[in-house]
Amino acid sequence: MLTWDANLYLQFANERTQPSLDLVARIAVSHPQRIIDLGCGPGNSTQILRRHWSKADIIGLDNSPEMIAAASKAYPEGKWVLADVATWTADARFDIVFSNATLHWVPNHAALFPHLLEQVAPHGVLAVQMPVHFQSPVHQLMYEIADDPAWRQKMHRAKNALVNEKPSFYYDVLQPKVSRIDIWETEYNHIMDSPDSIVQWISGTGLRPFLEALELEEQKLQFQEMLRAGVTRAYPRQKDGRILFPFRRLFIVAYR
Numbered sequence: 001m002l003t004w005d006a007n008l009y010l011q012f013a014n015e016r017t018q019p020s021l022d023l024v025a026r027i028a029v030s031h032p033q034r035i036i037d038l039g040c041g042p043g044n045s046t047q048i049l050r051r052h053w054s055k056a057d058i059i060g061l062d063n064s065p066e067m068i069a070a071a072s073k074a075y076p077e078g079k080w081v082l083a084d085v086a087t088w089t090a091d092a093r094f095d096i097v098f099s100n101a102t103l104h105w106v107p108n109h110a111a112l113f114p115h116l117l118e119q120v121a122p123h124g125v126l127a128v129q130m131p132v133h134f135q136s137p138v139h140q141l142m143y144e145i146a147d148d149p150a151w152r153q154k155m156h157r158a159k160n161a162l163v164n165e166k167p168s169f170y171y172d173v174l175q176p177k178v179s180r181i182d183i184w185e186t187e188y189n190h191i192m193d194s195p196d197s198i199v200q201w202i203s204g205t206g207l208r209p210f211l212e213a214l215e216l217e218e219q220k221l222q223f224q225e226m227l228r229a230g231v232t233r234a235y236p237r238q239k240d241g242r243i244l245f246p247f248r249r250l251f252i253v254a255y256r
Contacts, residue, residue: 015190015201017172018083019129019249020045020100024052026182026253027127032056032095034121038085039102043071043078050078050088054093061088086112093121101205101249104130104162113173117254124143126174126254131206132185134164138202138227142210145226151214158209167250174254182253190245195232198245201222 032053037046040060049058062068063084072080085099086106097120106112117126133139146155167183176183192198199207207227211220235243 002139008039015188015247016101017044019186019189019251020048022131022186023100023127023251023253024048025099025100026251027096027125028255029096029123029125032124034092034094035059035096035098036061036090036119038088038096038097038099038116039105040071040080041067041102043075043080045098045100046071046078047075049096053096055078061085063156073232085178088119089115090119093124095120095121095124099128101129101131104132104164107163109163109165109169110173113170114177117174117177117256119164120256122256124256126252126256128252130250131247132164132250133246134162137250138198138231139206141230141234142202142207145223145230146210148226149171154213155210158213161209162206170250170252174252178254178256180255182251184251185248186251187246187248190247192235192243192245194243195228195235198231198235198243199228201245202227 005092033056035053035056035058037049037058040046040062041064043060046058046060049056057079059079059081061069061081061083062071063082065082068080068082071078085102090200097116103109103112113126120126127203143159146152146159167185171181171183190201192201203211203224210223214223235245237243
């Protein structure tokens with residue numbers, strides 16, 4: 001299982017939290033009583049849910065002890081559960097099953113999404129956001145670097161760590177089981193100070209499986225340096241010296 005660094009993840013807290021705000025704004029459930037945040041991370045998305053539905057019973061769930069510890073420290077009043085989304089089943093159904101930037105780490109979406117929908121109470125909602133920028137320059141660079149003969153044999157798991165399906169896939173999986181479904185994509189143009197900022201961003205998420213596949217610290221540093229060089233070429237600076245970092249995300253709101 002991957003290890004996570006909550007401090008590194010939160011270095012871009014505003015950018016990582018905005019999709020949660022956008023997803024919550026599209027959920028048409030007036031007075032939910034029970035909400036769960038699957039893959040709550042350090043609790044920033046769960047806190048948005050608490051602010052929006054202050055009277056609901058809200059639980060944050062994550063399989064990372066590091067993330068749960070960070071969430072518990074930042075929001076000690078919250079309810080936090082250490083568990084794996086891939087095997088989780090609710091003890092009682094939730095009015096909102098919410099997940100922000102998590103389910104792309106969980107395999108077999110053809111089975112996962114119907115299972116999660118089953119954990120939703122009648123007239124409730126499954127609300128999901130996932131990155132879908134795997135054709136972006138930075139991701140393509142990671143896959144290319146992973147093919148270097150120096151470590152190619154170690155990279156199979158890393159190269160297959162993320163699930164990437166088309167919107168039509170989720171529509172076909174969920175539409176027969178729901179009363180209504182909304183699916184859309186948004187591309188955020190994050191303003192970065194330098195190529196290092198983009199590498200730092202991806203180091204908190206998508207780069208982690210590649211680095212963890214390498215045993216030697218010098219190889220990890222070499223991989224990052226190769227990525228930094230590629231990012232410098234792929235993302236030109238604007239007139240003010242900063243860099244636009246396009247980042248596309250998929251949103252799904254499915255009502256039972």
